[in-house]
Amino acid sequence: MIQQQFKKNIIFFATIILIVICCITTISCNRTQFGKKAQDTIVTHEFPNTNWAFEERVLTFGFDNSDSTANYQIGFILNYDKQHVTMDEVPITVTLEAPDGMETFVTSTMRLKEDNPEYMKEVNGMTELEVVAFPKKNLNRKGLYNVKIYRKADKADNYGFNKLSLRVSKLKND
Numbered sequence: 001m002i003q004q005q006f007k008k009n010i011i012f013f014a015t016i017i018l019i020v021i022c023c024i025t026t027i028s029c030n031r032t033q034f035g036k037k038a039q040d041t042i043v044t045h046e047f048p049n050t051n052w053a054f055e056e057r058v059l060t061f062g063f064d065n066s067d068s069t070a071n072y073q074i075g076f077i078l079n080y081d082k083q084h085v086t087m088d089e090v091p092i093t094v095t096l097e098a099p100d101g102m103e104t105f106v107t108s109t110m111r112l113k114e115d116n117p118e119y120m121k122e123v124n125g126m127t128e129l130e131v132v133a134f135p136k137k138n139l140n141r142k143g144l145y146n147v148k149i150y151r152k153a154d155k156a157d158n159y160g161f162n163k164l165s166l167r168v169s170k171l172k173n174d
Contacts, residue, residue: 045165052157072134073136075130081126081160087112096133096145097148098145
């Protein structure tokens with residue numbers, strides 16, 4: 001009788017533990033970098049030989065928008081070697097081109113050597129810097145959007161860069 005009750009208790013606690021593990025796994029799988037949801041659109045450009053070459057000073061990323069009523073956050077994640085990068089900062093211009101050809105642009109500077117834990121983190125020994133170009137942008141047209149990032153630095157090649165990723169995050173309605 002006692003053994004039977006003991007077995008029921010073990011099965012009950014094992015079931016509870018399994019449910020908790022499943023819940024934690026489900027929640028953690030729905031998250032990506034910087035707390036964004038996994039449904040974000042991410043398009044990545046990798047730099048050959050860790051060189052953001054002069055020939056690649058303009059990078060174009062395309063993504064499809066199917067919801068013309070939503071607001072989005074549009075930004076970049078730069079992955080680089082903070083110890084070996086050959087620049088302290090990268091001035092950029094970001095242009096968003098709508099399917100109808102209309103363009104919006106912003107300028108910014110990616111500060112590579114500063115310590116800013118709000119926008120930087122270490123991933124596998126590399127630094128990831130998040131730059132938000134458009135914090136809240138309504139993409140009021142359906143179709144293909146192009147985002148161009150223009151590096152306004154000098155004409156030299158720039159080493160220490162691994163990849164640059166565009167991230168488009170759908171914002172919750174206010």
